[in-house]
Amino acid sequence: xxxxxxxxxxxxxxxxxxxxxxxxxxxxxxxxxxxxxxxxxxxxxxxxxxxxxxxxxxxxxxxxxxxxxxxxxxxxxxxxxxxxxxxxxxxxxxxxxxxxxxxxxxxxxxxxxxxxxxxxxxxxxxxxxxxxxxxxxxxxxxxxxxxxxxxxxxxxxxxxxxxxxxxxxxxxxxxxxxxxxxxxxxxxxxxxxxxxxxxxxxxxxxxxxxxxxxxxxxxxxxxxxxxxxxxxxxxxxxxxxxxxxxxxxxxxxxxxxxxxxxxxxxxxxxxxxxxxxxxxxxxxxxxxxxxxxxxxxxxxxxxxxxxxxxxxxxxxxxxxxxxxxxxxxxxxxxxxxxxxxxxxxxxxxxxxxxxxxxxxxxxxxxxxxxxxxxxxxxxxxxxxxxxxxxxxxxxxxxxxxxxxxxxxxxxxxxxxxxxxxxxxxxxxxxx
Numbered sequence: 001x002x003x004x005x006x007x008x009x010x011x012x013x014x015x016x017x018x019x020x021x022x023x024x025x026x027x028x029x030x031x032x033x034x035x036x037x038x039x040x041x042x043x044x045x046x047x048x049x050x051x052x053x054x055x056x057x058x059x060x061x062x063x064x065x066x067x068x069x070x071x072x073x074x075x076x077x078x079x080x081x082x083x084x085x086x087x088x089x090x091x092x093x094x095x096x097x098x099x100x101x102x103x104x105x106x107x108x109x110x111x112x113x114x115x116x117x118x119x120x121x122x123x124x125x126x127x128x129x130x131x132x133x134x135x136x137x138x139x140x141x142x143x144x145x146x147x148x149x150x151x152x153x154x155x156x157x158x159x160x161x162x163x164x165x166x167x168x169x170x171x172x173x174x175x176x177x178x179x180x181x182x183x184x185x186x187x188x189x190x191x192x193x194x195x196x197x198x199x200x201x202x203x204x205x206x207x208x209x210x211x212x213x214x215x216x217x218x219x220x221x222x223x224x225x226x227x228x229x230x231x232x233x234x235x236x237x238x239x240x241x242x243x244x245x246x247x248x249x250x251x252x253x254x255x256x257x258x259x260x261x262x263x264x265x266x267x268x269x270x271x272x273x274x275x276x277x278x279x280x281x282x283x284x285x286x287x288x289x290x291x292x293x294x295x296x297x298x299x300x301x302x303x304x305x306x307x308x309x310x311x312x313x314x315x316x317x318x319x320x321x322x323x324x325x326x327x328x329x330x331x332x333x334x335x336x337x338x339x340x341x342x343x344x345x346x347x348x349x350x351x352x353x354x355x356x357x358x359x360x361x362x363x364x365x366x367x368x369x370x371x372x373x374x375x376x377x378x379x380x381x382x383x384x385x386x387x388x389x390x391x392x393x394x395x396x397x398x399x400x401x402x403x404x405x406x407x408x409x410x411x412x413x414x415x416x417x418x419x420x421x422x423x424x425x426x427x428x429x430x431x
Contacts, residue, residue, distance in 0.1 A: 004094065006095040008167065009070075009098070022058050022063035023042075023064075025066070055085075056086070071099050100114075103167065104195070106164065113205075113210070114138050115250070117137065118140040119142055120140055122142070123145075125314075133297075134198075135197065139195075140192075141193065146194070148183050148186070157300065159179055159198060160196075160197045161194055162175070162197065163182065163187060163194050164192050164193050215272065220240035220267070225295075226262070227290055232261070235393070241372065245399075250272035254274070254318045255320070255335065257306045257310070258280075259279040259288050261284075262299060264322065265320075266291050266292055269292065273318075274300075276314075276316070277302070278313075279303065289301055305327075307330050320345075321343065328347070329356065329358070336360055341399070343360060345360075346394070369397060371392055
């Protein structure tokens with residue numbers, strides 16, 4: 001049997017371990033705080049694999065093992081690795097209070113509407129994009145993905161960062177800072193969790209399902225749901241297919257280049273992605289912001305002309321390019337060089353299609369597309385209905401080839417392995 005004991009916030013290190021314990025695994029501070037039974041072996045956790053091998057040897061002899069962990073070891077913690085190796089039936093888990101729950105409790109805030117993400121041993125991009133998209137996010141930090149890095153990535157956003165360090169100890173600190181203030185400091189190794197809060201949307205309503213905002217029941221909203229100028233808006237039929245090819249999801253960053261009314265940007269944000277809308281006209285910028293506010297989402301709007309302004313933006317997962325002037329090939333080329341997954345281009349002009357297709361292909365994308373022609377129901381006098389044809393639109397999309405996707409999967413797997421082996425600061429893992 002493996003007894004997994006969560007300690008720290010809300011649960012002190014036990015004074016006595018279960019009788020007959022043959023092996024105790026944990027972080028150095030946990031092991032130093034407990035009295036080991038006579039003859040018990042002690043392993044200070046570093047790389048996880050040797051510790052698991054030692055656990056297996058003890059179990060083969062029918063001996064008892066104790067693992068000391070921080071907080072709730074079933075929440076982004078060591079319970080996962082133990083259950084995968086030995087099966088959940090051999091685990092006796094005694095959880096403490098997670099650092100996330102403790103941090104929100106210190107602020108007097110509920111957290112059933114919070115998104116929780118681990119950035120320990122992982123690329124911080126996902127955590128950053130969730131902080132950009134959602135009003136209440138808890139980030140479990142790690143080396144290279146702490147308050148300073150989050151602050152640097154969120155300078156342009158109206159966010160408050162709450163940095164909780166050494167929770168449950170005499171050195172506990174809970175500090176509210178701006179992203180710029182967070183970026184300017186060296187926070188040291190004691191940070192447990194960073195809460196990223198939108199000051200205007202921190203207090204949510206009553207929830208039935210935990211997590212971030214509820215996903216929309218539908219998308220491809222009618223044009224009348226957006227403020228727009230002279231019908232200059234991506235029609236809902238085009239938006240429906242564009243969204244299907246963009247695949248916006250929580251943790252993604254999507255660019256809407258030539259945003260116009262921002263209808264595509266707003267729809268991507270409603271589906272959980274972080275969104276940057278690029279618009280060159282001042283009245284267009286105002287419209288995008290108004291439409292985002294009307295739909296209760298946060299869209300970061302950049303006033304400027306592509307491709308020039310794109311160089312200052314973080315690399316996107318997906319890009320939608322609307323409109324299409326003479327600069328379209330250069331814009332598509334710039335977007336294709338930066339996009340991690342896909343680029344979708346909408347064009348009304350036949351003459352622009354070959355150049356846009358060539359730009360995607362030259363960037364190494366697999367290119368496909370369709371000419372969308374639709375007719376909507378329209379009333380006629382006498383209580384009858386006709387079909388009213390909408391203007392045809394070319395929709396091209398380029399997708400990174402499978403080899404690139406496989407490489408990304410390998411990188412993610414490597415990050416996941418690192419997060420286990422460097423887990424000293426992760427929630428619920430021995431420290």
